[in-house]
Amino acid sequence: MKLKKIKAFGFKTFAEPTTLEFGEGITAVVGPNGSGKSNLVDAFRWVLGETSSRSLRSGKLEDVIFAGNEKRKPLGLAEVSVTFDNADRRLPIDFTEVEITRRAYRAGESEYFINRSQVRLRDIIELLMGTGLGPGSYSIVSQGQIDAFLTSKPTERRSLFEETS
Amino acid sequence: MKLKKIKAFGFKTFAEPTTLEFGEGITAVVGPNGSGKSNLVDAFRWVLGETSSRSLRSGKLEDVIFAGNEKRKPLGLAEVSVTFDNADRRLPIDFTEVEITRRAYRAGESEYFINRSQVRLRDIIELLMGTGLGPGSYSIVSQGQIDAFLTSKPTERRSLFEETS
Amino acid sequence: TQAQFNETFERVAAEFAKSYAQLFPGGVAEMWQTNPENLAETGIEIAVQPPGKKRMPPMTLSGGERAMACASLIFALVRTKPSPFYLLDEIDAALDDSNVEILSNTLRELSTQSQMLVVTHNKKTMELAERMYGVTMAEPGVSSVISAELTKADEQRELSFV
Amino acid sequence: TQAQFNETFERVAAEFAKSYAQLFPGGVAEMWQTNPENLAETGIEIAVQPPGKKRMPPMTLSGGERAMACASLIFALVRTKPSPFYLLDEIDAALDDSNVEILSNTLRELSTQSQMLVVTHNKKTMELAERMYGVTMAEPGVSSVISAELTKADEQRELSFV
Numbered sequence: 001m002k003l004k005k006i007k008a009f010g011f012k013t014f015a016e017p018t019t020l021e022f023g024e025g026i027t028a029v030v031g032p033n034g035s036g037k038s039n040l041v042d043a044f045r046w047v048l049g050e051t052s053s054r055s056l057r058s059g060k061l062e063d064v065i066f067a068g069n070e071k072r073k074p075l076g077l078a079e080v081s082v083t084f085d086n087a088d089r090r091l092p093i094d095f096t097e098v099e100i101t102r103r104a105y106r107a108g109e110s111e112y113f114i115n116r117s118q119v120r121l122r123d124i125i126e127l128l129m130g131t132g133l134g135p136g137s138y139s140i141v142s143q144g145q146i147d148a149f150l151t152s153k154p155t156e157r158r159s160l161f162e163e164t165s
Numbered sequence: 166m167k168l169k170k171i172k173a174f175g176f177k178t179f180a181e182p183t184t185l186e187f188g189e190g191i192t193a194v195v196g197p198n199g200s201g202k203s204n205l206v207d208a209f210r211w212v213l214g215e216t217s218s219r220s221l222r223s224g225k226l227e228d229v230i231f232a233g234n235e236k237r238k239p240l241g242l243a244e245v246s247v248t249f250d251n252a253d254r255r256l257p258i259d260f261t262e263v264e265i266t267r268r269a270y271r272a273g274e275s276e277y278f279i280n281r282s283q284v285r286l287r288d289i290i291e292l293l294m295g296t297g298l299g300p301g302s303y304s305i306v307s308q309g310q311i312d313a314f315l316t317s318k319p320t321e322r323r324s325l326f327e328e329t330s
Numbered sequence: 331t332q333a334q335f336n337e338t339f340e341r342v343a344a345e346f347a348k349s350y351a352q353l354f355p356g357g358v359a360e361m362w363q364t365n366p367e368n369l370a371e372t373g374i375e376i377a378v379q380p381p382g383k384k385r386m387p388p389m390t391l392s393g394g395e396r397a398m399a400c401a402s403l404i405f406a407l408v409r410t411k412p413s414p415f416y417l418l419d420e421i422d423a424a425l426d427d428s429n430v431e432i433l434s435n436t437l438r439e440l441s442t443q444s445q446m447l448v449v450t451h452n453k454k455t456m457e458l459a460e461r462m463y464g465v466t467m468a469e470p471g472v473s474s475v476i477s478a479e480l481t482k483a484d485e486q487r488e489l490s491f492v
Numbered sequence: 493t494q495a496q497f498n499e500t501f502e503r504v505a506a507e508f509a510k511s512y513a514q515l516f517p518g519g520v521a522e523m524w525q526t527n528p529e530n531l532a533e534t535g536i537e538i539a540v541q542p543p544g545k546k547r548m549p550p551m552t553l554s555g556g557e558r559a560m561a562c563a564s565l566i567f568a569l570v571r572t573k574p575s576p577f578y579l580l581d582e583i584d585a586a587l588d589d590s591n592v593e594i595l596s597n598t599l600r601e602l603s604t605q606s607q608m609l610v611v612t613h614n615k616k617t618m619e620l621a622e623r624m625y626g627v628t629m630a631e632p633g634v635s636s637v638i639s640a641e642l643t644k645a646d647e648q649r650e651l652s653f654v
């Protein structure tokens with residue numbers, strides 16, 4: 001299973017449709033303070049089913065939708081799509097390419113799609129189970145969280161570890 | 166009131182008597198990870214009457230005493246002295262130079278001295294009151310704590326602020 | 331006392347707003363009490379709006395934005411309730427080069443009235459200093475401190491041991 | 493299930509000890525369960541002893557020492573329960589140059605089997621990357637992303653916009 005690309009539009013500071021493509025090895029993301037690098041990491045968490053407002057650095061659901069700036073009005077919709085190469089069928093679904101999409105409107109709940117067919121959140125979670133991805137995954141380390149395991153209490157470490165295995 | 170120097174011996178990684186002198190303006194402290202820079206900041210907190218084990222990054226009182234390394238045995242005593250120029254009498258005590266000393270033995274409690282006369286902890290706290298120094302002072306910002314005010318809850322911020330004013 | 335706390339608070343809040351706007355022209359920072367009549371129950375709310383951006387809850391701010399907002403608050407406290415010295419342990423860790431510059435300039439200005447001890451790994455922050463102490467562990471587990479008057483000639487050599 | 497958790501735990505703990513000792517020859521890191529018979533009540537204890545130092549409670553470790561210990565744990569998880577990709581947001585923020593080097597070398601090695609997205613302000617970490625995306629805000633409040641294939645000729649120019 002390989003990450004191919006992510007597209008974000010209306011999510012936090014991604015007021016314009018933004019696509020990043022990935023290949024083998026290491027991709028660096030750089031830029032000034034406040035420019036949107038951690039927002040990109042949040043976009044990954046969000047599209048992979050994260051609901052914790054603390055992990056998303058966002059008070060309520062609609063806080064992930066672009067709130068506008070001095071020149072632009074707020075948007076009404078946030079959408080993130082992440083595309084995987086699934087040739088090895090590590091995702092238990094019979095598609096060579098798998099696109100997971102999450103959409104949120106201001107007044108409503110989130111909507112989820114796998115290859116453009118609408119599904120429920122639990123279908124996403126189930127799909128990702130066993131890949132080490134999804135909410136609480138240790139494979140996403142948020143800013144300031146690198147030493148969380150060490151600074152937590154022993155029982156908190158256990159729950160961190162459980163989400164991993 | 167001006168900071169003149171600090172001397173640490175037996176405190177955390179200061180296994181040898183170590184003196185740093187200060188002058189006007191900015192003094193930088195640099196060095197590799199784990200070398201003792203934050204331990205120096207802890208020494209300041211400790212000699213100025215800090216008792217919170219969280220602020221001192223130390224489980225119990227005797228954890229601030231040098232615990233030894235592969236070659237050296239643990240020491241039995243930690244002592245830190247900080248010296249101020251008090252020509253302006255900002256410290257309410259009739260001395261032009263004021264040295265505050267704190268000492269801790271493994272089996273015992275801390276001992277406090279002002280210009281080599283033994284006093285109680287509350288005398289130190291009282292001496293420092295109004296100078297903006299002492300436990301909880303905003304003038305010491307620990308590693309990782311620069312954004313503590315912003316990430317705390319509103320009531321926590323209030324207690325942080327109270328210790329300041 | 332309640333009145334004293336409120337009066338100090340108002341002065342610091344005013345200076346905080348001024349500090350932030352000076353460092354980030356067009357930006358707005360505010361601090362207020364949730365319950366000024368009741369000292370026992372009041373909390374402190376804070377809102378920061380970087381230049382050109384929408385005002386958002388503080389939790390959405392980036393690491394660098396939070397550090398600079400809190401630095402502005404420290405600057406406000408220095409200007410309203412000065413302390414004889416400040417110990418700042420790696421407050422520049424989250425900052426990009428532009429914010430390190432902004433922070434440095436303010437530290438330099440405030441250091442004319444207060445002494446500052448700054449722990450840092452950042453070369454630009456080091457350049458501010460009148461004097462520098464290098465803390466090393468030639469023997470594992472034992473700190474040893476070397477002092478260095480930071481002269482232009484020395485600068486390269488001083489920075490090489492970090 | 494309890495048995496499964498314990499078995500995974502033991503494998504990761506063994507790899508963690510091995511990882512840390514490889515990165516820091518002479519150093520020791522250990523992880524154990526406080527109550528392995530009782531999954532509902534067990535906690536995880538951890539002890540890290542940098543080379544030549546005495547074993548101390550984790551809270552006494554420095555910022556950089558904690559980050560490297562936790563990085564070793566991530567490396568152990570990568571080797572025992574690999575994930576297809578990793579997103580690492582500024583995990584190098586507290587590291588000195590020597591530890592950035594150690595981290596970089598391990599990331600490079602692991603990136604041959606897993607994809608990694610690394611957010612960083614550190615020039616040395618950037619040098620690791622096969623490709624780089626620059627996130628900027630030409631218009632305040634709106635992210636705009638430029639891609640950059642990191643070639644030797646480009647390196648200076650790429651690093652100038654950060």
Ligand SMILES: Nc1ncnc2c1ncn2[C@@H]1O[C@H](COP(=O)(O)OP(=O)(O)OP(=O)(O)O)[C@@H](O)[C@H]1O
Nearest residue numbers: 012033034035036037038039065066067392393394
């Ligand atoms: N829904 C939203 N609408 C508009 N702006 C938002 C929204 N959510 C967050 N932001 C803004 O995004 C910015 C933070 O971006 P982010 O955390 O990605 O920065 P960063 O590039 O990681 O910076 P740093 O290097 O400081 O960590 C903040 O200014 C915040 O107010």
Ligand SMILES: Nc1ncnc2c1ncn2[C@@H]1O[C@H](COP(=O)(O)OP(=O)(O)OP(=O)(O)O)[C@@H](O)[C@H]1O
Nearest residue numbers: 177198199200201202203204230231232554555556
């Ligand atoms: N009582 C003690 N005896 C011996 N060593 C101690 C004692 N207390 C703390 N230490 C050691 O001091 C080290 C941490 O030092 P410190 O936090 O000052 O590092 P630092 O220079 O600030 O590093 P960084 O740049 O990573 O923040 C740890 O290795 C810790 O185990």
Ligand SMILES: [Mg+2]
Nearest residue numbers: 038143392393
């Ligand atoms: Mg960030």
Ligand SMILES: [Mg+2]
Nearest residue numbers: 203308554555
């Ligand atoms: Mg430190």
